[in-house]
Amino acid sequence: MNPFIELGIRHDIVNAISELGFEKPTPIQEQAVPVLLTGSNDFVGLAQTGTGKTAAFGLPLLELLDFSQKHPQALILCPTRELCLQIAKDIEKFAKNTPNVHVVAVYGGASISDQLRQIRRGVQIVVATPGRMLDIIGRNAIDFSGVKYVVLDEADEMLNMGFQEDINNILSTTPEEKKTWLFSATMPAEVRRIAKNYMTDPFELTVGTKNSGNANIEHHYYVIRARDKYAAFKRIVDSSPEIFGIVFCRTKIETQEIAEALIKDGYNADALHGDLSQQQRDKVMKRYRDRSLQLLIATDVAARGIDVNDVTHVINFSLPDEIENYTHRSGRTARAGKTGVSISLVNLKELGKIRQIEKVIGKSFVKMEVPKGADVVGKQLFALINKVQQVAVNDDHIDPYLPQIMDSFAELSKEEIIKRFTSLEFNRFLEYYQHAPDLNVDASESRENRGDRKGRSERFGRDGYKSDYTRLFINLGSVDNFTRGDMLGYICNNTRISGKAIGKIDLKGVYTFFEVENTSVDKVFSGFQQVDFNGRSVRVENAGDSHGEKRSGGKSYRNSGNGGGEGRKRRDHNGGGGFRDFSSKRREKSRW
Template sequence: MNPFSNLGIRHDIVNAISDLGFENPTPIQEQAIPVLLSGSNDFVGLAQTGTGKTAAFGLPLLELLDFEENYPQALVLCPTRELCLQITNDLKNFSKNIKNVNIVAVYGGASISDQLRQIKRGVQIVVATPGRMIDIIGRKAIDFSKVQYVVLDEADEMLNMGFQEDIDQILSTTPEEKKTWLFSATMPAEVRRIAKKYMENPFELTVGTKNTGNANIDHEYYVVRAREKYAAFKRIVDFNPEIFGIVFCRTKIETQEIAEALIKDGYNADSLHGDLSQQQRDKVMKRYRERSLQLLIATDVAARGIDVNDVTHVINYSLPDEIENYTHRSGRTARAGKTGVSISIINSKELGKIRQIERVIGKKFVKAEIPNGFDVCEKQLFALIHKVHNVDVNEEQIEQYIPRIMDEFKDLSKEEVIKRFASLEFNRFLEYYKDAPDLNAPAHEERGDRSDKFARGGMRSDYTRFFINLGSVDDFTRGDMLGFICNNGKISGKAIGKIDLKGVYTFFEVENSSADQIQQNFKDVDFNGRSVRVELAGDRDGGGRSGGSRERSGGRRDGNRGGGFRDFSGKRREERSGSSRSGNGSGERRKRW
């Protein structure tokens, strides 16, 4: 007998999930399903991403609802359209043997008229993102007065994205006597408050320890100079030939730039961020699920709800702004009991954040060394040999070519054929990594030595610090400011150091050789009818030249496969963390899908 039957799930549902390969319930399913089937309690479930939360609430819903009635009985709210579609698809698969089940996915980026038609035809379960649900409620197109169950999935992320008011408004249209089930990977104070507001004496279930990470994930970090981050990232990827990973960046701009650079450098990569249309997003995810993509470059928001099996690595190209998000990121790997690796590429100033994350997840990071060129070549060579050894041979199709192949190799011994075949790939990496530099940050930089030119509070003497009377209130991001300075100052982005964007003003650094040019070219510049003032920083920020550090986060050309990114004007430049990690990160966290 399937163990799910012992939890109280009826046979037609058990048969459906057996066809999907569900053999044994996960811990969250085993403990949550009997409680939820009773239908008598509000519920708070804490479990990490990838532990089977959808089935934990989905199977009890299918047991408890009356599918002879064709009105909304359950509402599932989740943060992203990807997760919305995933939950809807799972519920449809679970219920394939039940008659008259109508489940509608409601999310932005798709035709609202199609969704309205589906609702009008009748629905028992609505799975929705808050933004689009508000739109449909505003059209008075749905009646939640008889809803019995509300599920808040990924509650912590919905609050991080700024959906608190939307959730309040949606739940105000539901009855007082409903049951509310809340699922979350972490339990920050905001989630605790929402539980207190909407629930009465909820049953609380924690699988694992609150806010901790999956025990099957190994956590590693690499310390590199900021300007060499992209080169180090590529070397880590090359050292893991079988990698099938998700790479997290902080902003949409950085995500797009890294993906474009990887594609130019010959990697199977693409980006996933909030500016993509639903059609573009679906196309990227289809390629990733089919493994025609090896690396998916994503923002935190865009990656929520991605449920792809066998992700081997999560790479934090940039650490998340919110420490709790690290748990969500790393949870993309080691799903369903498998193992995985979470890698963070940091500079010396971020060591403190690593220690903070360790305390939150309750697990130590391992400090790893960026491999040298020889190690990468060796790893790639034996990956190729392993692939050749295990390749499936299509005997029927290859047979007709064997005589010609044997004739071509007749003057070569077995050993010579093997050496030449292996060298096809090996020589490429040998050439690329010839004289490859050590990319690990020196020990004194790792300790945060104040003499380090990238350390906090110090600036190289070959840079001049300027003040400009424009800032974030003028709708500038750091990337916008970089472009504005380059275009009007008529200098290359390479000459710009750190950009310190404030509310009504900004400090920026320029190579000494370009300082006079900046002052001269900004004499008659205006912005939206207002005169732009650029002056030497002097004592404005209390430090003249000591006010900041020059930071570059990679994009440096590294051999023939080197990357490089584009500046504001479209010209090639090195990526700089001060510009590409711009202030639109928080805005993206609030983006509604």
């Protein structure tokens, strides 16, 4: 018998969650579901992210609500668009075999008219972010007088994001007799105040220790100089060839810069931050969930609610300003009982913060050494060998070529073939890493060298733009659904120049400025001579030609023909961003 039956969940719902792979309840589900099924208590549940809180409140709601009625009976508030969508989709999956269940996701960045239309058709469960929910309430477009249950999910993060007043206003439109269920990973004083103001003698449940980290996560830290942070980060990534991770930064600017630097270096990466439109965010997340991205570079706010299976690593490129956020970051890995690694890159001055985090999460960090170049080469080489062993062979398609292949290798021994095959990749790794310096810092050093205080562009491997770059204009921008990463891939695909040759990309609404090394300017103009985009001629000019800036060369091309469509198609075929597949990314010398 499925253990969820014993918790009191009926068969049609259990059958649906069994198809989703739910074999046994997680600790929060096992302890919370029986309490919530009574429908008679306010509730406070504390558990780390990734422990199954959505099912802990979603399954009882499906048992308690009357789905013959088409008015809102449950309101779920959460901090981000991604989490809002995730919760709504999960509940719909749980209710797959239950008739007449209607769930609406209400969040900013999407069409409010579509959301209003769904509400008018009749819904029982509303999942919402506070800002958009207040907008709809302000239009008198929803009636919460029949709401029986309010769920505050990720309550600590909603308060961190400044939603307390919004939450107060929303809850004031709901009945006094409703039951409030609050779920949180941490329990700061602000969350305690919400519990006091809106709940009556709530049932409190803590799974694990308050504010603690997931027991299945290993916590590592590397001590490095600030100037070496990006180089050390790449080396750590390279030493884990199968990495599928999320990289956290403090700011949107840092997020975008690191993503662009990684893309130029041949990694399959993209950025997720608050300046992206909803369509751009959805596009990035789809690629990440489909695993056509291997590294997602994100800010804390943007990454809240990301529930992606099998994330192997969380990397803190910068430690969070608030220690509690470390728990949320690391909780993106080791979800649903799996294991994961949380890595932090720190300088000597930040060692004290590592000790503070250790006290908060109740776990010790392990100091790791940045891998030496030879170690990375070995890891990559044996990852390649393992990939060869695992590759599926299509006998029907390859058999016709085998005689010619065998003839080509006839004079080589098995050992010689293996040596030459592995050297194709080994030589690339070796060339890049054979003179790689030791990036580790002795923790006994009193302070970092003054030379560590470098600008971002040098840290990311460029010496600045200076006179080595020419600023160009292209008549495509964000309205064409380009991110800066997309634009980089589009330029490289159409011109066949390396991403290393591209400097700063300044993306505007209907056009973009970008910098390119002087030696590659002619290649850019040549590459865009026969290009259009969605039936519109693509125009590339020196930035001064149309925009009042100093002219650098006087060239410009107004392009016609069908080449641009193919260029765009080629970019999409490569995973939506024009970047090489991570597993075979080592194609050009600039990467290695």
